[in-house]
Structures are given as structure tokens and as C-alpha cells.
Amino acid sequence: MDREIVLKRTLSRLQIRLNKESSGTKKEKEIFTGKLSDNFSKLVTPLSKLYGDHLDFYIFLEDLVIRVYKSWLKRDKNLKELDESREIKQDWFKSEKMIGAVCYVDLFAEDLKGLENRIDYLKSLGITYLHLMPLFKSPKEENDGGYAVSSYRKVDKNIGTTNELKSLILKLRKNGISLALDFVNNHTSDEHIWAKKAKKGDPFYKEFYHFFPDREEPDQYQKHLRDIFPEIRKGCFTQLKETGEWVWTTFHSYQWDLNYKNPEVFISMAEEMLYLGNLGVEILRLDAVPFTWKKKGTNCENLAEAHYLIEAFNAVTKIAAPALIFKSEAIVHPDEVKAYIDQDKCQISYNPGLMALLWEALATRKVDLLKKFIDKRFVLDQKTAWVNYVRSHDDIGWTFSDEDAAELGINAHDHRNFLNKFYSGDFEGSFSKGMKFQHNPVNNDMRICGTTASLSGLELGIENSDKGQVNDAVNRIELLYGIAMSIGGIPLLYLGDELGALNDYSFQDCKSKKEDTRWVHRVKYDEKAYALSKKEGTIQGLLSNKIKHLMQLRTKHPSFGSENIEVVETGNQHVLAFLKKTQSERVVVLANFSEDEYEISTNNLPSLKSAKELLSNRKMIESDKMSIPGYGLFWIKLAD
Incomplete structure (x- = not known):
């Protein structure tokens, strides 16, 4: 029919x-x-x-x-x-x-x-x-x-x-x-009313979860599954003490997967x-x-x-x-x-791909993988949008495409190992104070935890009383959020980043949290830091003003909310460039992911005649070349 x-x-x-x-x-x-x-x-x-x-x-x-x-x-x-x-x-x-x-x-x-x-x-x-x-x-x-x-x-x-x-x-x-x-x-917790009734043998609610009388079926499933938290537990099934039955628990033993069948x-x-x-x-x-x-x-x-x-x-x-x-x-x-x-x-x-590759570009000082991602994978269908974040409550997983890496001659497995070492501070010359999360000794897989500021070098700079390191860290944070605010979609601020919140290691003293290093970046709002953000000459004040400036400028330029994007080739592997445009305006974004100043050719850029750099509110000088300082960020509005 x-x-x-x-x-x-x-x-x-x-x-x-x-x-x-x-x-x-x-x-x-x-x-x-x-x-x-x-x-x-x-x-x-x-x-x-x-x-x-x-x-x-x-x-x-x-x-x-x-x-x-x-x-x-x-x-x-x-x-x-x-x-x-x-x-x-x-x-x-x-x-x-x-x-x-x-x-x-x-x-x-x-x-x-x-x-x-x-x-x-x-x-x-x-x-x-x-x-x-x-x-x-x-x-x-x-x-x-x-x-x-x-x-x-x-x-x-x-x-x-x-x-x-x-x-x-x-x-x-x-x-x-x-x-x-x-x-x-x-999933629900094992203390949800459905789980409690299922645990007592209620047949209606047992069907809300995946129950197994023995290991026969779990073993058939398990050989194809990955461990999500390998440092905490192996496998995706938990045996109930009360009945000896097994229940499906992909994440933690107290999180019971729902049976949508x-x-x-x-x-x-x-x-x-x-x-x-x-x-x-x-x-x-x-x-x-x-x-x-x-x-x-x-x-x-x-x-x-x-x-x-x-x-x-x-x-x-x-x-x-x-x-x-x-x-x-x-x-x-x-x-x-x-x-x-x-x-x-x-x-x-x-947008986990953008997030991971922003951090990847900071570590390598190269934008090749980031450019390829934006060029191949950023544009979405109408009436949808990315949420572009720098950090979140969760860990950082290096979710770039192995195929993209191979096209650039990069061994994806080795590159992830490098990034894990760099951001956990195990790589010589690293500016990061991140922590390892859920290391799997079988395949050496792991993820990284830490606040934006600590991963960007601010914690290290403060420890070393090094103004240069602190300044670089502040510029890195501005760079990261400058991309999130301008690339298109919805930028997401992890509250505390605007105040330069550092890692909080006190979780290690809490029994229920010490095995989960993600708590290092789940930081309590700091009233003192907020007070300092109101004062000139403080790190908190500098960062707060930079983040607010980015946000305020974003709201005045429709191109930053648009999904239209065109990667522009600068001829420099350290400098990312892309064009944002709507019917009413065009803006070129330039970002130097290295601490060193570089000169780039403007041949591939649209004409800079009568253009204005929005962040500094200065007129651009039309020339064949342009210098971009270390960790420099330019939002260049082109003439109509």
C-alpha cells in the first residue's frame, strides 16, 4: 500500500x-x-x-x-x-x-x-x-x-x-x-527510580536497561567496544552484587545505559x-x-x-x-x-575538531591541519550552526581526521602522542601545565585536561615570574577566542577564562574526584580575580578587557555570525587567514600561531585599500607585504 x-x-x-x-x-x-x-x-x-x-x-x-x-x-x-x-x-x-x-x-x-x-x-x-x-x-x-x-x-x-x-x-x-x-x-544513574525498580526485579523496568544473566552476551558485545575510562575500569558491563546479573554501563559502573530497543x-x-x-x-x-x-x-x-x-x-x-x-x-x-x-x-x-586543532596549531606553531579542517569540514547546511569553544568541562581529545593528517605527511598516531606530551608538560620547551586523562596503556591513547590559561602558559609564566611568558600566554588566549568569535557560528566562553582561571589541584584531596583529572579545570569562580579584573595593570584586567573587546566587536559585524568562510593562502605555515562576508561587509581574519613575527604576502588577500583593522581601530596601509607580530590577531574590515 x-x-x-x-x-x-x-x-x-x-x-x-x-x-x-x-x-x-x-x-x-x-x-x-x-x-x-x-x-x-x-x-x-x-x-x-x-x-x-x-x-x-x-x-x-x-x-x-x-x-x-x-x-x-x-x-x-x-x-x-x-x-x-x-x-x-x-x-x-x-x-x-x-x-x-x-x-x-x-x-x-x-x-x-x-x-x-x-x-x-x-x-x-x-x-x-x-x-x-x-x-x-x-x-x-x-x-x-x-x-x-x-x-x-x-x-x-x-x-x-x-x-x-x-x-x-x-x-x-x-x-x-x-x-x-x-x-x-x-543513561541514568543507578539511583534513578527506574534503575531502583529494575534492581528489585520489576520486569517492566528491567526492560528499560540492558540486563544479562551471565557473561555470554556481554562478551560477544565487548570484543568490539572501547573502554571510555580505562584508568578506572575495564569493559562496558557491571555485575550487580544483589543478583549477580550484568548491566550495560558504557561510562561508569553507576551509569546504566538505557535500552532504546x-x-x-x-x-x-x-x-x-x-x-x-x-x-x-x-x-x-x-x-x-x-x-x-x-x-x-x-x-x-x-x-x-x-x-x-x-x-x-x-x-x-x-x-x-x-x-x-x-x-x-x-x-x-x-x-x-x-x-x-x-x-x-x-x-x-x-565543534570538537576546531577546538582540538586550535590547540594543535599552538603546539606546532603551524596551521596546516587547521586550514584543511576549515576548508573541508567547517561549512554546514543552512539553519544549523557550530558552537565554537576553546575549553569546556571535559577533556581535550585530538579528534582531527587521520586522513587529513596523512595528506599532509603527518603520522596521526605519533602526532597525538606528541600533543599529549606537549600539553601534559612532558615535552621540552612546552608552555603547558595540563594533566593526562584516562591513559590507555594498550594503545597509548589519552586525553588532556587543564584550564585555558594553564594550557596556554599563564600558570608557567606566573610560576617563573616571567613577564614575557605571561604576555605570550595572554596573547595565546586572545588568539584562541579571537578565532572562536569570528569564524562563524556561536562562540562559547568557559566562564573563568575571561579572568585567567588557573588549574585547581585541590580535587586530588577529594576521594570522589581524585581519580578524575577533569576536575582540575572545573574551577570555582574567584571573587578576588573578578575584583582584580577591575584594576589596570593586572593580568585579570588585561584578559577581561581583551575578551570583552572581542565580544563587543563581534556583535557589530554580521559576517562573524555568517557560515560563509573562505580560507586564504598566506604563503606562511604559521599564519591562518580566512575571509568572512555577507551582503553588507567583508572581513579578513589573520592569526599568527607562532611567538615570532612574520612577514606575509598580501597578493592573495583582497585589496586593503581603505581597509580598517577593527581590534586596534587603525587604518591599513596598502602594500605587497604585511608584518604580523607573534600571536598577532587582525580583524580587517575591507572597504565596501
């Missing part, structure tokens, strides 16, 4: 079922039915690929639609008005005025009330997008920094209450700031997602998206079904909370990262 006929027939049956619902007015049912109809194919197509072979597929679909309808009924009027505006302008996040910041609530402001008091500070930075690290209930001791979720609805009592979160969201929106939260949809899991997680949307959250960061589907004989990463899940969740939001968008977190091969970015999947995405 023709697919369109089947869809229409199914939709008609669902409309009849909706009309029997006691909740909602006739008008509300008509509005919802219209939204369902507009997005029905986008909803059913991925769901049928996931669950179409279930005999009760229609019953599942009906249950899902009714629950989505009830969630939509609960949505506040002001949020439905926001939905309407976002449906008209679906690329609302693509603007030079969009500037993001990210933090842990407790580290930045103690609690949600404290964060309300920091809104003016965020506005002074020009922040229009605030991502708060996990703030919902999680185990007291080991909780993976909040990513072991015990409830998707109860705020951690040490941070505040749900009502305080609602109040914060409203005040942020009134001040032009959209809130982003994490949606940890791959069970459609009840999808329905339940869709409800949790819409609950967050109804609080007023505008952006959900989907955590660990590559891992959500399991299939024997594969590495259980980046499977087609993982994409179908995102498409289905996306369709649910388009029906019941259109103002809500997704941010992808996929720290995988650059091609796999881009596969998650789509108007019907994740509209925005972390």
Missing part, C-alpha cells in the same frame, strides 16, 4: 483518538492536530525504522502522541508565543549577537539564586546563551560531574529548587539570554525532554549521542539507529515545543560529528 495513504490513515485514527481525550478544548485539539499533521511524517519515519517490527507499533504510537499532547497542553502561553516566533525564524540562533557561556552553577554562583545575581555580569560580557552544567539530582558521591542523573525533574537540593530554576529562566529570557541544559539521554524508553524519555522544554529551556545538549543504540558485531557507536532516535526526538519537539533546539555532543571522527548536524536532528553542535 502507498506510504502516503498509510500515513493519512494512521493520522486519521490518531485524530479520532485525540478527540476522545477529556483534557483540552476543541480549539486546542485542532491546533495540536495541525502541528501533528505538519510533522507526522518526520515523526513516524524514524520511529517505524526503530520499532516498526513491533506488533504493537500503533499502540506505542498512540500512547506517544497522547502523552506529547498532554505535555503540550501544560506548556505556558508565553512559551507557545515563543514557539510561534521560532517557527517563523528557525535559524534564530545564527547571529553575530549570539554569544554563549557555560558553567557549573555551584562553582560559578553557589546556587540558582546566586546565579540570578550574576545576570548583570553575564550581560556585561554580552552573553545571550547560557549553558548550565547538570543541575538535577544525582548520587551524592560519585556522579560524573552530574552526568549520572537520578531524576530529570528534581533539582539538586544543594543548588536550589525547580521553582527557583523557573524563576531564573524567566529572568534570563527577560535579559535576552537563552538557557541551555543537558539532556543526558544515553524498548519503545517505552523512548516514550518516557520524550516526556522527560518535554518537561524540560516546558520549564522554558531553549536548548538541550544531547549527551553522548553516538552511544545510544546497541548492535552485536559493531562498536555500538554512531549507528544509524542513533540518528533515527535524534530525528524522532526532534519531531516530538517540533510538535510540542518548537522553540526547543538540540545541541550535539559527539566527540568522534569529524565526518561523524557533521552527520548529527541537521535541521531535523541537532540544529547546533559542539
Whole structure:
């Protein structure tokens, strides 16, 4: 039978079922039915690929639609008005005025009330997008920094209450700031009510997770899987003391992977997602998206079904909370990262490739790999955008393409070893004070932790009382954020970077944190540093002014919000150049990733006649050559 006929027939049956619902007015049912109809194919197509072979597929679909309808009924009027505006302008996040910041609530402001008091500070930075690290209930001791979720609805009592979160969201929106939260949809903590019931043998909730009576099936899966935290544990399965059964735990033993092969899991997680949307959250960061589907004989990463899940969740939001968008977190091969970015999947995405290669270029003083990445892998489809970050709460993994490296004559394995040595301070001449994270002795793989300032050489410069080293470090930080602010997409500030926050080694004295070196860069907001940022002649003041200057200038130039980019060849392996343009302006960005001054040819650059360098507000002199100081950053606006 023709697919369109089947869809229409199914939709008609669902409309009849909706009309029997006691909740909602006739008008509300008509509005919802219209939204369902507009997005029905986008909803059913991925769901049928996931669950179409279930005999009760229609019953599942009906249950899902009714629950989505009830969630939509609960949505506040002001949020439905926001939905309407976002449906008209679906690329609302693509603007030079969009500037993001990210933090842990407790580290930045103690609690949600404290964060309300920091809104003016965020506005002074020009922040229009605030991502708060996990703030919902999680185990007291080991909780993976909040990513072991015990409830998707109860705020951690040490941070505040749900009502305080609602109040914060409203005040942020009134001040032009959209809130982003994490949606940890791959796993729950073993203290979640579903996990507790499963542990007690409840057959309904045991199907929410992957349970095995013995090692036979886990061993079949395990031979294709990688260890995520090899220093902490081997394998992706944990044996329960209570029953002797094994449960799938990709990350930590207390984080139980959800079983999305069970459609009840999808329905339940869709409800949790819409609950967050109804609080007023505008952006959900989907955590660990590559891992959500399991299939024997594969590495259980980046499977087609993982994409179908995102498409289905996306369709649910388009029906019941259109103002809500997704941010992808996929720290995988650059091609796999881009596969998650789509108007019907994740509209925005972390850009781990750019982040890693900015640090790579600082270590090597060469921009070859970075240029190749921008040239081949940066441009996205319309109505999507990168989130360009320098540092985050997580480690740095060297996620450049081995194929790109090979084209440049670089051995990818050896190069990653070099970068790990350089940023952990094991390479002679390194300026970095980073720490190793999760070293795997089998393949020598590891990642790097540290704050932007400590990785950039500021900590070393202060230790050595070396003004030259300090100055270089400050310039490196400005360079990194200068690229993030100008390359196109949404720049993301890891709060504390603007004050030069250094590594905090006190985590080593905490039993629940000492095995996780990522805590070295999860630094408490420093009131003294903030006070120093107000004073001239301080490192904090210098950095704060530089970062603010970059942000303020970004908001005045539409080309920095545009996805259009053209790499320009400078003839110098140390200097990156790219052209940003819109119908109204053109800006050339130049960045020297070496501490040495270089002279470059301007032959490949557009004419510099009547051009102005924006950061220094000086006119450019037209010439065949141009000198760029060590770690120099130029934003050159060309004449109309």
C-alpha cells in the first residue's frame, strides 16, 4: 500500500483518538492536530525504522502522541508565543549577537539564586546563551560531574529548587539570554527510580536497561567496544552484587545505559525532554549521542539507529515545543560529528575538531591541519550552526581526521602522542601545565585536561615570574577566542577564562574526584580575580578587557555570525587567514600561531585599500607585504 495513504490513515485514527481525550478544548485539539499533521511524517519515519517490527507499533504510537499532547497542553502561553516566533525564524540562533557561556552553577554562583545575581555580569560580557552544567539530582558521591542523573525533574537540593530554576529562566529570557541544559539521554544513574525498580526485579523496568544473566552476551558485545575510562575500569558491563546479573554501563559502573530497543524508553524519555522544554529551556545538549543504540558485531557507536532516535526526538519537539533546539555532543571522527548536524536532528553542535586543532596549531606553531579542517569540514547546511569553544568541562581529545593528517605527511598516531606530551608538560620547551586523562596503556591513547590559561602558559609564566611568558600566554588566549568569535557560528566562553582561571589541584584531596583529572579545570569562580579584573595593570584586567573587546566587536559585524568562510593562502605555515562576508561587509581574519613575527604576502588577500583593522581601530596601509607580530590577531574590515 502507498506510504502516503498509510500515513493519512494512521493520522486519521490518531485524530479520532485525540478527540476522545477529556483534557483540552476543541480549539486546542485542532491546533495540536495541525502541528501533528505538519510533522507526522518526520515523526513516524524514524520511529517505524526503530520499532516498526513491533506488533504493537500503533499502540506505542498512540500512547506517544497522547502523552506529547498532554505535555503540550501544560506548556505556558508565553512559551507557545515563543514557539510561534521560532517557527517563523528557525535559524534564530545564527547571529553575530549570539554569544554563549557555560558553567557549573555551584562553582560559578553557589546556587540558582546566586546565579540570578550574576545576570548583570553575564550581560556585561554580552552573553545571550547560557549553558548550565547538570543541575538535577544525582548520587551524592560519585556522579560524573552530574552526568549520572537520578531524576530529570528534581533539582539538586544543594543548588536550589525547580521553582527557583523557573524563576531564573524567566529572568534570563527577560535579559535576552537563552538557557541551555543537558539532556543526558544515553543513561541514568543507578539511583534513578527506574534503575531502583529494575534492581528489585520489576520486569517492566528491567526492560528499560540492558540486563544479562551471565557473561555470554556481554562478551560477544565487548570484543568490539572501547573502554571510555580505562584508568578506572575495564569493559562496558557491571555485575550487580544483589543478583549477580550484568548491566550495560558504557561510562561508569553507576551509569546504566538505557535500552532504546524498548519503545517505552523512548516514550518516557520524550516526556522527560518535554518537561524540560516546558520549564522554558531553549536548548538541550544531547549527551553522548553516538552511544545510544546497541548492535552485536559493531562498536555500538554512531549507528544509524542513533540518528533515527535524534530525528524522532526532534519531531516530538517540533510538535510540542518548537522553540526547543538540540545541541550535539559527539566527540568522534569529524565526518561523524557533521552527520548529527541537521535541521531535523541537532540544529547546533559542539565543534570538537576546531577546538582540538586550535590547540594543535599552538603546539606546532603551524596551521596546516587547521586550514584543511576549515576548508573541508567547517561549512554546514543552512539553519544549523557550530558552537565554537576553546575549553569546556571535559577533556581535550585530538579528534582531527587521520586522513587529513596523512595528506599532509603527518603520522596521526605519533602526532597525538606528541600533543599529549606537549600539553601534559612532558615535552621540552612546552608552555603547558595540563594533566593526562584516562591513559590507555594498550594503545597509548589519552586525553588532556587543564584550564585555558594553564594550557596556554599563564600558570608557567606566573610560576617563573616571567613577564614575557605571561604576555605570550595572554596573547595565546586572545588568539584562541579571537578565532572562536569570528569564524562563524556561536562562540562559547568557559566562564573563568575571561579572568585567567588557573588549574585547581585541590580535587586530588577529594576521594570522589581524585581519580578524575577533569576536575582540575572545573574551577570555582574567584571573587578576588573578578575584583582584580577591575584594576589596570593586572593580568585579570588585561584578559577581561581583551575578551570583552572581542565580544563587543563581534556583535557589530554580521559576517562573524555568517557560515560563509573562505580560507586564504598566506604563503606562511604559521599564519591562518580566512575571509568572512555577507551582503553588507567583508572581513579578513589573520592569526599568527607562532611567538615570532612574520612577514606575509598580501597578493592573495583582497585589496586593503581603505581597509580598517577593527581590534586596534587603525587604518591599513596598502602594500605587497604585511608584518604580523607573534600571536598577532587582525580583524580587517575591507572597504565596501
